[in-house]
Amino acid sequence: MTTFDFGKGPVPAHQHPNGGGWVADSATVSETAYVGPGAWVFGDAEVSGNALVSGNARVYGNARVYDNAVVTGNARVYDNARVSDYAWVSGYPVVDGYAVVDGYAEVSDYARVTGNARVYGNARVFDNAVVTGNAWVYGDAVASGNARVTGNAKG
DSSP states (O other): OOEEESSSSEEEEEEOTTTOOEEETTSEEOTTSEEOTTOEEOTTOEEOTTOEEOTTOEEOTTOEEOTTOEEOTTOEEOTTOEEOTTOEEOSSOEEOTTOEEOTTOEEOTTOEEOTTOEEOTTOEEOTTOEEOTTOEEOTTOEEOTTOEEOTTOBO
């Protein structure tokens, strides 16, 4: 049995045949997905479709990354977060809680999407922006700098 330490002690794991990244045996990654050599998928996370997880990205907990979504750089996607469609999560961002990033949305730099927040359409969240609570950022909206989009805001 092969094991790998994802940070809390060694667990049964394997290297994904499409990219060579580490996948815990408890996680599910489809053959069509790509997990790059420095990327990790663990816990009960799922990566499917043509999704790409690369760089030093981490997908874990009950997170789901699917369709043609990209999670790269030092991004963290965890808890029950979802990244799908053609969404792009890159740099050092965090997508967690029950947050959803989909459509052609981009979350990058040190941004955070958390809680029940949703970023979709062609929206962009970057720099140190935070989208939280039940907030939605969608269409062609941009949240950047030190912006905070929170509560029940939709913008």
